[in-house]
Amino acid sequence: MKMYWSSRSPFVRKAMVVAHEVGLADRIEKIPVVVSSTMKPTPEVMRNNPLNKIPTLITDDGMVLFESVVVCEYFDSFNKGAKLFPTDPKLRWPALRWQALGSGMLEAEILWRSETRRPNPLQIAVDGFEEKVKTSLDLLEKEAAALSAAAYCIGHISIACALAYLDFRFTELDWRAGHPKLAAWFAEVSKRPSMQATAFIDV
Numbered sequence: 001m002k003m004y005w006s007s008r009s010p011f012v013r014k015a016m017v018v019a020h021e022v023g024l025a026d027r028i029e030k031i032p033v034v035v036s037s038t039m040k041p042t043p044e045v046m047r048n049n050p051l052n053k054i055p056t057l058i059t060d061d062g063m064v065l066f067e068s069v070v071v072c073e074y075f076d077s078f079n080k081g082a083k084l085f086p087t088d089p090k091l092r093w094p095a096l097r098w099q100a101l102g103s104g105m106l107e108a109e110i111l112w113r114s115e116t117r118r119p120n121p122l123q124i125a126v127d128g129f130e131e132k133v134k135t136s137l138d139l140l141e142k143e144a145a146a147l148s149a150a151a152y153c154i155g156h157i158s159i160a161c162a163l164a165y166l167d168f169r170f171t172e173l174d175w176r177a178g179h180p181k182l183a184a185w186f187a188e189v190s191k192r193p194s195m196q197a198t199a200f201i202d203v
Helices: 010-022 068-076 089-116 123-149 154-169 180-189
Strands: 002-005 029-032 056-058
Touching: 002 010, 010 068, 010 089, 010 154, 068 089, 068 154, 089 123, 089 154, 123 154, 123 180, 154 180
Parallel strands: 002 029
Antiparallel strands: 002 056
16 A cells, blocks of 8 residues: 655654554555645645645555545554454544544644744734644643553544644643643653654654
């Protein structure tokens, strides 16, 4: 299978963490591309994904899958162990809720960074994206114990990638200050081989 990929994309990283967790990483041909919502569309990606987003996965049978959560669930269908997308409702809904929170943080982080890089950033937008991220961090601090107690799932991966992206692009934020429980949880989850194998590289 082939995947349009970037070492700087947190959504690609989320998909690759899942690929490593389920043992598919070696089967994926990574096609490096540069994609940005604020730049001209990338023709190679657009030919397969009209949304011009990554990850875009082309499966072995030629099906094209968009959006990181869809790609992650496809990878999880190959999982021989405990599913990262649980089927038991008691586990599934918390997992999907955390997944949505992590993905929402990533969307806010990317838009926040894009806005601040504009020649004349719109301050109300900058403040709005920052507030969403900080409020999410406060919620996760309250739920850190629940994250630690829950079986590792797509929610953990999504949140971990969002926190890692803060370290990658928002070092001045110092998000660990005031969030010691979340910081401790992130330190532990960052030790997983799948997280270490997918570290951000600014190239």
